[in-house]
Amino acid sequence: MNFFRRIHSLVRKEFQSLLSTKSGKMLLIMPVILQTALFPFAATLEVKNASLAVFNEDHGRASVEMMQRFAASGAFTRIIPVWSGAEVEEAIGTRDALLAVHIPADFSRKIAAGETSPVQVVLDGRRSNSSQIAFSYLQSVLEVYLKDRAAAAGHVLPSDMITRNWFVPNLEYTHFILPSLVAIITTIGSLIITALSLAREREQGTFDQLLVSPLTPEMIMVGKMVPAVLVGFFQATLILAAAVFIYDVPFRGHLVLLYGAMFFYALALAGVGLFISSLSKTQQQAFLGAFVFMVPAILLSGYTAPVENMPVWLQHLTWVNPVRHFVEVVKGVYLKDASVVRVFSLVWPLMVISLASLTAAALMFRKKTG
Amino acid sequence: MNAISWRRLKALCWKETLQIFRDPSSILVAFFMPVLMLFIFGYGINLDASRLRVGLRVEDSGVDAIGFTAALTGSPWLEVRIYESQQAMERAMVDSQIRGFIVIQQDFSRKLGKRGETAPLQVVADGSEPNIAQFVKATVNGVWQDWQMQRAEDRGEEVAREIQFEPRYWFNSSAQSRNFIIPGSITVIMTVIGALLTSLVVAREWERGTMEALLASPVTRVELLLSKILPYYALGMVSLFLCVVVARWVLDVPFCGTILGLWVVGSFFLLSVLGIGLAISTGMRNQFNAAQAALNAAFLPAVMLSGFIYEISSMPVFLRGVTHIIPARYFVSSMQTIFQAGTIWKLLWPDILMLMGTTIVFLGLTAKLTKRRME
Numbered sequence: 107m108n109f110f111r112r113i114h115s116l117v118r119k120e121f122q123s124l125l126s127t128k129s130g131k132m133l134l135i136m137p138v139i140l141q142t143a144l145f146p147f148a149a150t151l152e153v154k155n156a157s158l159a160v161f162n163e164d165h166g167r168a169s170v171e172m173m174q175r176f177a178a179s180g181a182f183t184r185i186i187p188v189w190s191g192a193e194v195e196e197a198i199g200t201r202d203a204l205l206a207v208h209i210p211a212d213f214s215r216k217i218a219a220g221e222t223s224p225v226q227v228v229l230d231g232r233r234s235n236s237s238q239i240a241f242s243y244l245q246s247v248l249e250v251y252l253k254d255r256a257a258a259a260g261h262v263l264p265s266d267m268i269t270r271n272w273f274v275p276n277l278e279y280t281h282f283i284l285p286s287l288v289a290i291i292t293t294i295g296s297l298i299i300t301a302l303s304l305a306r307e308r309e310q311g312t313f314d315q316l317l318v319s320p321l322t323p324e325m326i327m328v329g330k331m332v333p334a335v336l337v338g339f340f341q342a343t344l345i346l347a348a349a350v351f352i353y354d355v356p357f358r359g360h361l362v363l364l365y366g367a368m369f370f371y372a373l374a375l376a377g378v379g380l381f382i383s384s385l386s387k388t389q390q391q392a393f394l395g396a397f398v399f400m401v402p403a404i405l406l407s408g409y410t411a412p413v414e415n416m417p418v419w420l421q422h423l424t425w426v427n428p429v430r431h432f433v434e435v436v437k438g439v440y441l442k443d444a445s446v447v448r449v450f451s452l453v454w455p456l457m458v459i460s461l462a463s464l465t466a467a468a469l470m471f472r473k474k475t476g
Numbered sequence: 477m478n479a480i481s482w483r484r485l486k487a488l489c490w491k492e493t494l495q496i497f498r499d500p501s502s503i504l505v506a507f508f509m510p511v512l513m514l515f516i517f518g519y520g521i522n523l524d525a526s527r528l529r530v531g532l533r534v535e536d537s538g539v540d541a542i543g544f545t546a547a548l549t550g551s552p553w554l555e556v557r558i559y560e561s562q563q564a565m566e567r568a569m570v571d572s573q574i575r576g577f578i579v580i581q582q583d584f585s586r587k588l589g590k591r592g593e594t595a596p597l598q599v600v601a602d603g604s605e606p607n608i609a610q611f612v613k614a615t616v617n618g619v620w621q622d623w624q625m626q627r628a629e630d631r632g633e634e635v636a637r638e639i640q641f642e643p644r645y646w647f648n649s650s651a652q653s654r655n656f657i658i659p660g661s662i663t664v665i666m667t668v669i670g671a672l673l674t675s676l677v678v679a680r681e682w683e684r685g686t687m688e689a690l691l692a693s694p695v696t697r698v699e700l701l702l703s704k705i706l707p708y709y710a711l712g713m714v715s716l717f718l719c720v721v722v723a724r725w726v727l728d729v730p731f732c733g734t735i736l737g738l739w740v741v742g743s744f745f746l747l748s749v750l751g752i753g754l755a756i757s758t759g760m761r762n763q764f765n766a767a768q769a770a771l772n773a774a775f776l777p778a779v780m781l782s783g784f785i786y787e788i789s790s791m792p793v794f795l796r797g798v799t800h801i802i803p804a805r806y807f808v809s810s811m812q813t814i815f816q817a818g819t820i821w822k823l824l825w826p827d828i829l830m831l832m833g834t835t836i837v838f839l840g841l842t843a844k845l846t847k848r849r850m851e
Contacts, residue, residue: 129765137772147795148780151523151607154790172639198646199823201809204789222640231645232656232812235523236787241643242614252638267597267620269613272569274603282606294771302764309683390676391501393767397672398509405513406520410785412608414529414575415522434572441604442570 116329150279157184159203166214181243284349285440296338300379305392335372359439374428377463384470488703517661523653531577538585576601576612647816659811660784667778670749675770678757737819744831748803751838758845778804803834
């Protein structure tokens with residue numbers, strides 16, 4: 107019983123130091139709110155509001171109709187008419203337009219003669235992902251136009267295929283981002299809390315007081331872990347609630363499964379945080395150490411770019427990255443109602459990571475306290 | 477306000493420099509982290525679709541079904557796995573083993589080519605990865621259209637395409653996402669050095685009580701600020717050039733610009749983020765809170781709102797408004813120009829002007845906060 111009472115008072119003390127100042131309290135909640143409010147809108151690879159520059163040297167009906175179709179499609183909010191190659195350069199160079207279309211003077215004549223008429227499309231390579239997506243919009247407008255022309259002329263048409271999307275039917279980015287944010291934001295919170303907790307005591311000299319108290323090193327570690335795990339759960343719950351009730355992203359899986367996995371995730375993070383903390387002498391070292399771990403971990407989690415696009419050796423390396431496994435868990439449970447077997451296949455690496463990092467932290471801790 | 481004493485300033489700068497070099501963590505962040513991040517952005521963040529894993533189930537045994545199956549498996553963009561049972565295929569998609577599946581339905585060969593019928597072909601993409609889902613649809617559709625054209629030609633039918641787009645990339649002719657992500661990622665690295673490292677320095681002096689000692693000395697406000705800015709400016713600049721060297725010669729990202737352009741743009745950006753870091757540090761006086769605030773006010777916006785991965789013009793209006801006060805936004809666009817188009821001042825000066833503005837705003841804010849704290 108003594109064990110729990112002592113840990114309980116240590117946990118209380120930790121919470122007091124976290125919540126003692128107004129800015130401390132604000133920092134536990136404000137970032138979560140700010141990020142849940144802004145990032146789902148920011149993090150989109152869709153292309154909206156793009157501008158298209160059009161340099162039309164042909165004045166035949168075909169080119170005019172094609173341009174009207176581009177304008178009417180809604181894929182581009184602004185069509186910029188330009189009159190020379192120099193103006194095309196200017197429009198792309200200054201990022202005024204994402205794409206530019208150049209219709210040559212013999213465009214209509216070639217079509218009338220039954221030849222294939224080439225249309226040059228300039229893409230801004232500095233933003234190759236966006237310009238490629240915008241180009242695919244343009245291409246699909248052209249396909250429809252060509253089909254309509256063929257139909258009018260009575261030609262046989264190739265048939266269309268129908269595609270559907272599962273899990274997120276209209277491919278909305280918010281549905282993809284919010285579950286990932288649950289993983290990302292809790293990472294920042296819990297990792298920094300554990301990483302800085304021991305270092306702060308050491309820098310302020312209160313660490314020695316802890317050591318002469320009846321607390322064993324293991325108890326101190328547990329006492330430092332509990333608040334981080336609780337803060338992580340709290341922040342994750344906030345984002346989940348916002349996702350379900352404000353953003354209307356339907357939750358398909360089982361909450362129990364998600365929170366169960368979250369426990370092991372928080373444990374893994376606390377392990378890494380304590381390990382960093384046990385290595386550092388000052389808060390600056392702890393913070394920067396946590397940062398050097400966190401940024402690659404988040405970037406290589408499959409959140410910014412899919413893990414399967416990485417080179418194979420790097421895909422294997424991401425196995426030691428707890429964020430990667432948990433992003434998969436949240437997305438799987440939230441969007442796809444992943445099965446227990448699937449979730450467990452992602453959770454056991456988390457168990458291994460937490461066991462390894464906690465052991466390492468305990469060893470370092472013992473070595474330092476002698 | 478007193479005049480600056482160069483002797484005092486030199487001494488203070490020296491002290492700050494010593495502190496930087498004596499702490500392994502600042503060296504870690506200034507020199508190791510940039511190289512690590514460049515490698516991560518160079519190899520790990522890839523938006524270009526690689527081979528897409530898709531499932532395929534064939535219910536029809538006609539010639540056309542076999543032909544189309546061969547077209548799919550032969551595509552260099554697809555890695556096709558063939559499933560016998562629908563259930564197994566669907567489970568593979570829930571488990572993220574495949575990103576989409578195609579079912580060639582029973583009456584495929586019979587219905588094909590009949591007027592007014594849509595193809596008896598079912599294509600389902602995993603919507604939980606929107607970017608990949610788009611690529612799956614586009615790729616399968618491409619194979620489908622090409623195959624139909626080929627089939628029509630083989631049967632001697634006349635197929636003419638009236639209009640053909642000829643895409644051409646400017647500035648980044650190979651259209652690799654790496655070439656625009658790396659110049660952008662340097663922004664994130666510079667933000668880390670400029671804002672994160674400095675967010676701790678003033679707070680640390682307050683926490684440890686050395687600020688009171690400094691205040692009791694004849695050091696003026698300007699000297700104090702300059703002593704925090706100059707060493708970190710130098711550190712950031714060294715790091716910037718290190719990044720460019722690694723990007724150009726190790727990661728083979730084309731660099732068309734000049735050192736001068738890099739120096740001008742880099743300086744104003746670095747001074748802006750130093751301003752943010754120091755303002756946070758002066759305002760918070762507590763390292764734990766300053767660190768968290770710097771992360772949220774400087775680092776995350778540099779990743780999310782700077783336009784280096786996520787296009788700013790696609791964001792809603794209010795968010796586009798927010799991006800205007802984020803210095804990283806201007807640095808990303810000028811770095812992309814410098815790397816891929818060259819030091820073209822006509823394109824750069826609007827960004828430079830804005831960066832000058834943010835420099836004045838954030839350094840001014842720091843000066844104001846320092847004044848209040850010192851009184």
